[in-house]
Amino acid sequence: MTSAHTGRVADIARHRLTPAARYTLGLAGAVVGLLAIMAALYPQFADSANVEVLAMNFILEAFMALGMTAVIVSGGIDLSVSAVLPFAAIVTGLLLRAGAPVPIAIGIALLASAGIGALNATMRQVLRVHPFIVTLATMLSLKGVNLVITGGAPVAGFPESFAFLGRGRLLGLPFALVLFAALAVAIGWLLAHHRYGQQVYLIGGNVRAARLSGVNVERVLVLVYVLCSSLAGLAGVVAASQYVSASTGFGQNSELRVITAVAIGGASLNGGTGSVGGSVLGVLFLAIVYNAFGMSGVSTYWQDVVSGVMVLGAVLLAQAAAREGRTRRAVGPGERPAAAQVR
Amino acid sequence: MNDQILGVQGVSKSFGRHTVLDEVTFGVRAGSIHALVGENGAGKSTLMNILGGALHPDSGTVTLDGRPAAFADPSAAIRAGIGTVHQEFGLFPNRSVAQNIFAGREPAGRAGFIRWRALGRQAQAILSEIGVDLAPSAPVATLSVAAQQMVEIAKALSLRPRVLILDEPTSALSDHEAQRLFRLLADLKSRGVAIIYISHRLSDVRQIADEISVLRDGRLVGRTTREASPDDLVSMMVGRHIESITPSRRTQLGAEIFKVEGLTRHGVFADVSFGVREGEILGLAGLVGSGRTEVARAIFGADRLDAGRIWLDGRALAIGSPRQAIASGIGYLTEDRKALGLFLAMTVRDNIVAASMPALVSQAGMLRPRAIRAESARYVQRLDIRPADDRVEARTLSGGNQQKVLLAKWLSVAPRVLIVDEPTRGVDVAAKDGIHRHLSELADAGMALVLISSDLPEVLGLSDRIGVFRQGRLVTILDGATATQEDIMRHASA
Amino acid sequence: MVLVVSGLLALAEPRFLNASNLVSVGTGMIYDLPVAAGMTLVLALGGIDLSVGAIIGLTSVVTAMYLRSGGSVVLAVPIALAAAGGAGALNGLLVARFRVAPFLVTLGTMSIARGTATVLTSGYYLSGLPPAYIEIGRGQLLGVPYPVFVVLGVVVVFDVLLRRWKPLHDAYYAGTNPPAALLSGIDVGRLVFAGYVASALAAGLSAVFMTSRLAMGYARFGELAELRAIAAAVLGGASFSGGTGSILGAALGVLLLAVISNGFVLLKLSVYWQGVVSGLILVVAIAVDASRRRRNESR
Known part of the structure; x- marks a missing residue:
């Protein structure tokens, strides 16, 4: 799931686990521990019904986290996802209401979302400002567009067949969950094992060196932002199907929850690290914490406070870990410290 | 072939x-x-x-x-x-x-x-x-x-x-x-x-x-x-002969006013001790990476010292930041002009007055534009900074003039001890001569100077004594009058 | 630019030049001016503060709760500023001391502040504030509300200090080249910390007037205020790469935004367009900044 790739048993024995892999394992342990605690405290927690609720509550963030992982690994960030989500929902809704066939409506919504991603990447390149500012501007404008095209009113009146995406079941599981699992495996596999996927890590790790190594940085980044936007769009389509309506209020503050989940999942906001597996665990971790709030009867208004605290905590933790790694390296065996630092 | x-x-x-x-x-x-x-x-x-x-x-x-x-x-x-x-x-x-x-x-x-x-x-x-x-x-x-x-x-x-x-x-x-x-x-x-x-x-x-x-x-x-x-x-x-003739100066040296002892930063430099007298120029030679810049930064409070003591005018100093170093009377002209020295997007005037202050602000801390303008104009003229208009952005100046701006900044602060790090790197010959002349004038006026330079004729021409660094240690201190380039290279790269 | 937009607006809708309309444009700027001034300082220092809008909401709620519990009107303002300043100190600590990227820090504190305000009120308005408190915002001197004087005073003093007061003026050095500023004896960390505190205090001031004039505490006060402030500051000459900007410029930026949004009201355009326009204004601000930087680099 992370980066111990070469598969040579001897190497793995010599190095045991990379720091990233150790972190992911630790996170998995935390998730399991949290689940156990919750199950012990609240017997109804382990209900299959509650488990499903828990998973479905964060299904939209989960879709978005897949693309956000790629963006953050590349050293960027995308705040516009929380506007793309309702945008895609509304576009789908308007097309369906106008009588478009379901696949066409979904296709157009996803294409439009992909276009937003391409716009983000292009503006980032042309204006040469941090993607955070570019995507902030996109988020704002797009939220305005959402209001304008709906007049602020929810869009409803969808055909029965459309509801399957959000409410249907496959193999005894919610269809959206199955779709997510398939996408997570595919994107995770691409990011970890495909040339383009690995180039995302190279760009995030050292852009200049990536260019010198022949990586087409701009093209890869366009693909990354298009992927991120498209997945936010897909989340929007799923949301429209789940609620059988589309509203500008969808996805409020979801960008923050998604970034938090990815950061918790082990991706550094400086780029170059992170994995889809870690991000999925991060989403799960957030979902459980939020669910725990629900269970214990604490107001759901606490959610924003919790995500704020968690994003700061995750970043501080990652920074402390990076610092520790550096100092360990500086005094590591076989090192000549004088040469290491004098330059 | x-x-x-x-x-x-x-x-x-x-x-x-x-x-x-x-x-x-x-x-x-x-x-x-x-x-x-x-x-x-x-x-x-x-x-x-x-x-x-x-x-x-x-x-x-x-x-x-x-x-x-x-x-x-x-x-x-x-x-x-x-x-x-x-x-x-x-x-x-x-x-x-x-x-x-x-x-x-x-x-x-x-x-x-x-x-x-x-x-x-x-x-x-x-x-x-x-x-x-x-x-x-x-x-x-x-x-x-x-x-x-x-x-x-x-x-x-x-x-x-x-x-x-x-x-x-x-x-x-x-x-x-x-x-x-x-x-x-x-x-x-x-x-x-x-x-x-x-x-x-x-x-x-x-x-x-x-x-x-x-x-x-x-x-x-x-x-x-x-x-x-x-x-x-x-x-x-x-080179067999020294191309630019550096000014020869022989003044009475005063008492030792600045002394460091046992300066150590683990893994970077160790046990560095030297003293500088009033009016003296102490050259520090050595290969790039031998620890000279790092010692200077530590003295100036920019990096942490693991051990060692610093005295100025007989008083032991505890320096935790460049701010304290400046207040104590120590200046440091950085080797990395663009990254650590200049405010490239700001004007020459802003750059010259960046560090100096007490004379240019009122008691309440308000800047005095007229005093600032005069101060800046004085140094532009004295160091022959071109263009003479100090309202242009520092980025537009040539390397030599940028270096003069940095020197002007420290002249305006007027510290007791000034450490200059590669003051003429990447600078044309005329500006180099000018900077050499100003450095010796400063020493003649009683400042204690530490000159870090990889330009051997420069070190030999200006220094009263020359300390040679090798791999984080000060290996010897030579007499500036008798030392030769060969002596320095031998100690630096043995 | 302000003049051009105002002129166009006056042509399109003569009522723009009505005295009462002009007064309403002016008083409408009360809330945005301090925030934009604070944002200018933070941007000049090379940072950004996304939490100011949320701090307005939190401060408003804290003030209203204090007053409704029988607190004294005299202490209400210091308490509001203390709450805001505390949030700013958290930002400053995380950015200056722990070196976390400013946008992340303030995105996090934005969420925490807004969330806390919502938790405290469960999303309801807190009305029923004492009349003496409401008087702070609504009371008038010579037909002009008190806050106008306060805000104008703050803006002018802030402008002069940033221009002329050495300890604050150093922000330009610290934002242009932090390591060089450090080597020039400027305490960059302390300045950055102070910048975030000042920005939050400005938001707190804005919250005091909003709470008082609208006679209630509400968690959602100040929504998108951070974005208007960023746009105004950048339009007024601040840059995302730090080292530039002036309070006066930012004030003109606020004026421009106020005239534009007044135009929306007068021309009876849907309020929904305002979101699009504020996003586009930010895009314009970014493009202005980008072209300024490009011009500088090509020289």
């Missing part, structure tokens, strides 16, 4: 008004090691960047197999079979050794999925070939600097280059590791690879090079073989 693979013919290169390479002709033959030596700033790295396609010459040609060749960018040079190992690391810290070696060229199936086993195998093959015991799966960030250097070399070799260019490859290596690298280079040579080896470590060069070319001030001043004696090489590198 007909089997020369890569070379340059009559190549010149300038940056702004500063000529870095002047009509240089140089080349390397298959199956040989050609060393390029010279002092810091002689133009070695620029020549390397031209050969590797990272820079384009202003005039002259690059030749490959005897035919003119123009590399559009570094990847064109790579495709032509030229591998380069830079001094700066071009590595991906969070990726494995194998991925770093093959970054962007990973073995992959038709669909583009990377074949990790093949990648590991190929990386292992290269590593074994060069005799490095590294696991291909280890993340580069966990490796020592020496091991990272070997990964860089493995990366360059994985391209199966016909020409291999190495820039100071042993600067991060222990003797043992360096010897292993030399054996590897000898092996590559026997297989017909042409190697350009850039260094200022004469012992390395004399051990492995077939030919040695010496660069000085951008000109190729000599070509010899490894049989040349170190003294011959040194005198070629530094």
